[in-house]
Amino acid sequence: MQVFESHIAVRFKHVDAAGIMFYPRYFELINDLVEDWFASGVGESFKQLHLVEGRAVPTAHIDVNFHAPSKLDDELTLNLRVVRIGTSSCTLSIHAHAGDEARLSATLVIVHMDMKTGKSLPWPAHTKAAMTPWLNAHQNHNGENA
Amino acid sequence: MQVFESHIAVRFKHVDAAGIMFYPRYFELINDLVEDWFASGVGESFKQLHLVEGRAVPTAHIDVNFHAPSKLDDELTLNLRVVRIGTSSCTLSIHAHAGDEARLSATLVIVHMDMKTGKSLPWPAHTKAAMTPWLNAHQNHNGENA
Amino acid sequence: MQVFESHIAVRFKHVDAAGIMFYPRYFELINDLVEDWFASGVGESFKQLHLVEGRAVPTAHIDVNFHAPSKLDDELTLNLRVVRIGTSSCTLSIHAHAGDEARLSATLVIVHMDMKTGKSLPWPAHTKAAMTPWLNAHQNHNGENA
Amino acid sequence: MQVFESHIAVRFKHVDAAGIMFYPRYFELINDLVEDWFASGVGESFKQLHLVEGRAVPTAHIDVNFHAPSKLDDELTLNLRVVRIGTSSCTLSIHAHAGDEARLSATLVIVHMDMKTGKSLPWPAHTKAAMTPWLNAHQNHNGENA
Numbered sequence: 138m139q140v141f142e143s144h145i146a147v148r149f150k151h152v153d154a155a156g157i158m159f160y161p162r163y164f165e166l167i168n169d170l171v172e173d174w175f176a177s178g179v180g181e182s183f184k185q186l187h188l189v190e191g192r193a194v195p196t197a198h199i200d201v202n203f204h205a206p207s208k209l210d211d212e213l214t215l216n217l218r219v220v221r222i223g224t225s226s227c228t229l230s231i232h233a234h235a236g237d238e239a240r241l242s243a244t245l246v247i248v249h250m251d252m253k254t255g256k257s258l259p260w261p262a263h264t265k266a267a268m269t270p271w272l273n274a275h276q277n278h279n280g281e282n283a
Numbered sequence: 284m285q286v287f288e289s290h291i292a293v294r295f296k297h298v299d300a301a302g303i304m305f306y307p308r309y310f311e312l313i314n315d316l317v318e319d320w321f322a323s324g325v326g327e328s329f330k331q332l333h334l335v336e337g338r339a340v341p342t343a344h345i346d347v348n349f350h351a352p353s354k355l356d357d358e359l360t361l362n363l364r365v366v367r368i369g370t371s372s373c374t375l376s377i378h379a380h381a382g383d384e385a386r387l388s389a390t391l392v393i394v395h396m397d398m399k400t401g402k403s404l405p406w407p408a409h410t411k412a413a414m415t416p417w418l419n420a421h422q423n424h425n426g427e428n429a
Numbered sequence: 430m431q432v433f434e435s436h437i438a439v440r441f442k443h444v445d446a447a448g449i450m451f452y453p454r455y456f457e458l459i460n461d462l463v464e465d466w467f468a469s470g471v472g473e474s475f476k477q478l479h480l481v482e483g484r485a486v487p488t489a490h491i492d493v494n495f496h497a498p499s500k501l502d503d504e505l506t507l508n509l510r511v512v513r514i515g516t517s518s519c520t521l522s523i524h525a526h527a528g529d530e531a532r533l534s535a536t537l538v539i540v541h542m543d544m545k546t547g548k549s550l551p552w553p554a555h556t557k558a559a560m561t562p563w564l565n566a567h568q569n570h571n572g573e574n575a
Numbered sequence: 576m577q578v579f580e581s582h583i584a585v586r587f588k589h590v591d592a593a594g595i596m597f598y599p600r601y602f603e604l605i606n607d608l609v610e611d612w613f614a615s616g617v618g619e620s621f622k623q624l625h626l627v628e629g630r631a632v633p634t635a636h637i638d639v640n641f642h643a644p645s646k647l648d649d650e651l652t653l654n655l656r657v658v659r660i661g662t663s664s665c666t667l668s669i670h671a672h673a674g675d676e677a678r679l680s681a682t683l684v685i686v687h688m689d690m691k692t693g694k695s696l697p698w699p700a701h702t703k704a705a706m707t708p709w710l711n712a713h714q715n716h717n718g719e720n721a
Contacts, residue, residue: 149610149621150603153441154329154448154501155339155398156626161310161442165588168307172587183300183587184647188594193301200346206401209446209622252301255352295464295475296457299587300594300647302480307588311442318441329441330501334448355476355592446621447631447690453602460599475592485593492638498693544593547644 139270141174141217147207157206164199167231167243170215178217179267191252197226198246204239211235218273222265225249225257230273285416287320287363293353303352310345313377313389316361324363325413337398343372344392350385357381364419368411371395371403376419431562433466433509439499449498456491459523459535462507470509471559483544489518490538496531503527510565514557517541517549522565577708579612579655585645595644602637605669605681608653616655617705629690635664636684642677649673656711660703663687663695668711 145166153159175194176182186192207213213233221228231243251258260268291312299305321340322328332338353359359379367374377389397404406414437458445451467486468474478484499505505525513520523535543550552560583604591597613632614620624630645651651671659666669681689696698706 148607149445149625150451150453150606152446154333154444154446155341156446157341159314159442160342160345161307161314164307164310168305168588169586182648187300187587188647195301195303195352196306196349198348199306202344203342206341209626210620294461295479295591296460296597296599298592300590300592302592305588314442315440328502333441334501355480356474446625447633449633451606452634452637453599453606456599456602460597479592487593487595487644488598488641490640491598494636495634498633 139178140273141170141178141271143170143173143215145169145213145215147209147211147213149209151207152209155206157208160203163201163203163233163241166213166215166233167199167245170217170231171229171245171247174217174271178271179264181264181267187252192258193250193252194227194247195250196245197248199243200245201241201243203241207233207235207240213240217271219268219271220244220273222260222268222272225259227260227268285324286419287316287324287417289316289319289361291315291359291361293355293357293359295355297353298355301352303354306349309347309349309379309387312359312361312379313345313391316363316377317375317391317393320363320417324417325410327410327413333398338404339396339398340373340393341396342391343394345389346391347387347389349387353379353381353386359386363417365414365417366390366419368406368414368418371405373406373414431470432565433462433470433563435462435465435507437461437505437507439501439503439505441501443499444501447498449500452495455493455495455525455533458505458507458525459491459537462509462523463521463537463539466509466563470563471556473556473559479544484550485542485544486519486539487542488537489540491535492537493533493535495533499525499527499532505532509563511560511563512536512565514552514560514564517551519552519560577616578711579608579616579709581608581611581653583607583651583653585647585649585651587647589645590647593644595646598641601639601641601671601679604651604653604671605637605683608655608669609667609683609685612655612709616709617702619702619705625690630696631688631690632665632685633688634683635686637681638683639679639681641679645671645673645678651678655709657706657709658682658711660698660706660710663697665698665706 151158151162172183213235215233218230220230226248228246233240249258249260297304297308318329359381361379364376366376372394374392379386395404395406443450443454464475505527507525510522512522518540520538525532541550541552589596589600610621651673653671656668658668664686666684671678687696687698
């Protein structure tokens with residue numbers, strides 16, 4: 138029941154003409170979070186995975202609610218939990234907040250695939266084992282564990 | 284029952300180390316499509332809206348299914364339909380395909396707001412009227428009208 | 430003495446909190462221009478070059494003067510000329526303007542290299558031949574041919 | 576004779592189909608560095624500058640040499656020195672390296688301007704004073720102080 142957490146500041150490059158986070162930039166931050174979780178939470182770097190072993194973990198589905206805009210210099214906390222580990226997929230729940238204000242809630246499904254064949258690939262047993270401590274089946278609306 | 288369509292090529296800047304569209308880039312393309320639809324489909328440019336009139340149309344919700352990866356040089360067709368026009372929101376359905384292969388299906392909800400107060404704002408009557416021809420309540424899984 | 434030209438509109442995704450083109454975005458546009466020139470001006474697609482033949486054309490040097498800011502909805506014309514064709518390098522001159530106002534002037538040096546060894550590679554004779562019509566040694570400050 | 580330093584890892588979002596840093600991404604990192612230097616080195620946040628005081632510091636010129644490609648997971652050190660403080664401009668020298676391998680050397684000129692009039696604005700005396708400790712007129716090719 139661990140939660141993987143990261144912190145980022147909203148920078149000039151993230152904001153639009155309205156002075157708030159341009160929402161496509163959030164997906165880069167979500168990708169960074171998943172990349173960091175893989176490297177330090179699961180023990181598999183994207184470099185090793187993609188460039189050495191020819192495997193990939195593309196996002197098959199993502200569903201995001203944006204609760205409130207993020208402004209330049211806001212300090213965001215992002216956290217990630219595992220909701221479900223499938224044979225060759227993994228469902229993640231991600232929340233971002235600044236102070237006690239929720240900014241976004243996302244659910245995404247990543248799929249483990251072979252880059253050469255383009256076919257899905259069952260997770261190795263050691264990967265599934267490394268993902269399991271992050272499994273948090275039950276959580277409330279704010280991303281807190283119930 | 285009109286459909287707003289645009290065409291883009293997958294460029295070098297869009298692809299990742301796996302040689303396929305890095306998925307956060309799709310959200311920039313979706314934003315371009317909504318921006319173009321506002322300008323030429325609804326008759327309100329983002330420049331006029333944001334920089335002159337202090338209004339904004341942030342995305343409150345987005346839900347995307349990625350059906351197949353897009354590769355460098357693929358020619359994508361994106362189309363947009365209006366699913367629902369609310370008092371101060373609008374639900375859009377977006378599909379992308381390359382040839383006859385579906386690439387993504389997205390549903391997004393944009394909200395009309397006042398940039399100064401940060402509060403939602405009812406759509407002006409002329410905006411609602413301009414959105415109405417694009418309303419396509421019924422469509423099948425492939426984004427084709429039923 | 431041909432000039433390779435492209436046209437792009439300044440979009441919402443390009444502008445910053447000051448409502449003007451965020452300058453790192455210009456480098457994506459410059460890369461698009463070089464990519465398009467390779468594909469339709471030189472006859473070698475980046476896909477074929479990078480993903481099939483394992484060759485790359487990284488930028489070794491770039492020098493840019495930004496003459497005036499670009500604003501949302503500005504229509505930019507970008508043009509490219511070849512200044513020098515070396516054994517395994519090529520020097521390009523790029524200009525962007527909106528109407529009769531200059532926006533940027535750039536000089537960049539790209540190098541032809543082998544992706545596996547990371548070493549520079551002489552241009553094939555047919556590539557040099559295809560680049561030659563774009564060679565414009567003399568031009569004035571505004572990117573016009575003298 | 577201080578040097579402003581930051582550290583970043585090359586992430587999946589930074590790299591291209593060749594598995595190396597897509598060079599336009601470097602300019603986002605350079606902008607982050609300048610933003611951080613302004614906030615913690617000079618004592619003026621970009622938020623305060625742009626969104627509260629209506630001032631901006633656009634880049635008028637940038638000149639970059641890319642010495643070697645950066646790969647996924649490389650740890651980059653970026654450092655910034657001031658080369659010259661003008662009436663309303665400031666020349667910066669930026670170097671990036673990974674371990675003892677130089678990656679890029681850049682010189683950029685930023686200009687202090689009034690966002691409403693679009694005219695250059697002399698630096699306030701306190702800003703010039705805050706920039707002065709970072710002035711390093713003499714340095715060698717590797718960005719080390721001579």
